[in-house]
Amino acid sequence: MLKPVASARVVDVVRERLRGAILSGELAPGSRLSVPELARQLEVSRSPVREAVLLLVGEGLAVEHSRRGVEVVNLTLTDLLELYELRANLDSLAARLAAARMSSTDLAALRGVLDAQGAAAIGDWRGFRELDARFHQIIVQTSGNGRLARHAELLAREMRLAGPLHINESWHLKQSHEEHREIERALRQRDAPAAELAMHAHLTRVAHTVAAHQRR
């Protein structure tokens, strides 16, 4: 059996590329996304670039100023707290649902992520965040509610735009890691209310910490 080849569409490649550039900071918040300019750099025509840029707007990674172009969103602290408030609810719902549906494979995957996170936790906050994203992703994917997963992941990606507002000090990462462990424990024991509560508490605590940290 051969796999279908189905060459990727240019628009998909461009979208992926731009997303990566935005999330990695290569395209900083506030940068203008000029379609002709990007088309030149990526060496494709303007059509797929235009589409990709509009899709990014739909994902919340960029904002459109009618007739005056699109730019990478620049999140304020208020925006970030809004996002945490939403995610606290969506992710805790996901945790509750996931508690009843997690297969042993899912649980093993979660465990793997947490172990890797425990090992990386020393000073590599970049890797730590990557694993953090994976942890939350596994849970929302397992919730069984596809729309919940989609919206939660959109929010998670959007949050990554607030780079400088996050806290990378090790005491905070350590704390997050321990809360992740607690969530995993509740999931493993199929204790839906506990998982929901732990997830909600986790994200709320992070939000408060971020807010307090910024008010310095």
Next chain:
Amino acid sequence: MLKPVASARVVDVVRERLRGAILSGELAPGSRLSVPELARQLEVSRSPVREAVLLLVGEGLAVEHSRRGVEVVNLTLTDLLELYELRANLDSLAARLAAARMSSTDLAALRGVLDAQGAAAIGDWRGFRELDARFHQIIVQTSGNGRLARHAELLAREMRLAGPLHINESWHLKQSHEEHREIERALRQRDAPAAELAMHAHLTRVAHTVAAHQRR
């Protein structure tokens, strides 16, 4: 002082027009959205139509089959229940937040909608649903969390695609109306937990009723 004129872009007009056509059933679930065909009918070029169609996909009103076009989504009962599950959480969060932030103007607006709903509730389920949407909209708008409002409204619109799955019998509308009254009461008394609970119970009850009604 003159207001700015800022003529609407074609893409916006087309998007609005297509959204209306989809939500009203003029473009039935499952219909193919052929860009050249729509462009002919709307008498504009294909570019703005293509963009508008893609935006509708982003809104969840249509699905894209790579290289094989876009069609209006056809929601299954499972989809609808997924949507209710999500909205139960988002809207109840909104209700909790709104309880603390509602101005007397907001409360009056809510009251107006409910009174109109009480009067229309006899047999006009179309008008009833319109007012139902307005009721929920006011609450999510008042929550103060813009993203919450955006996502909740996307979900609410998506739900309207499940036309035939809904229940239009008067006992059900009456029940919903009473639950709305209860939510409004909690909001008026600024009782956040009660508002949250009432909203959650309301949407969960509707979901259960719909599920039971379909299983006949």
Next chain:
DNA sequence: AGATTGAGTGTTACATGCAACAGGTAAAAT
């Protein structure tokens, strides 16, 4: 009959052309 081929139709996906527009800058006018 049932599978295969191939023409024909319509579409998507990408490329490109271009008018209208926004923003900047420098010269001209007050």
Next chain:
DNA sequence: ATTTTACCTGTTGCATGTAACACTCAATCT
């Protein structure tokens, strides 16, 4: 000196051209 005007540059928004592709259905083959 400050406002006005004119010009220039680059972009957006819409229009259109077209190759590759997907689908249908009738003709052909096994």
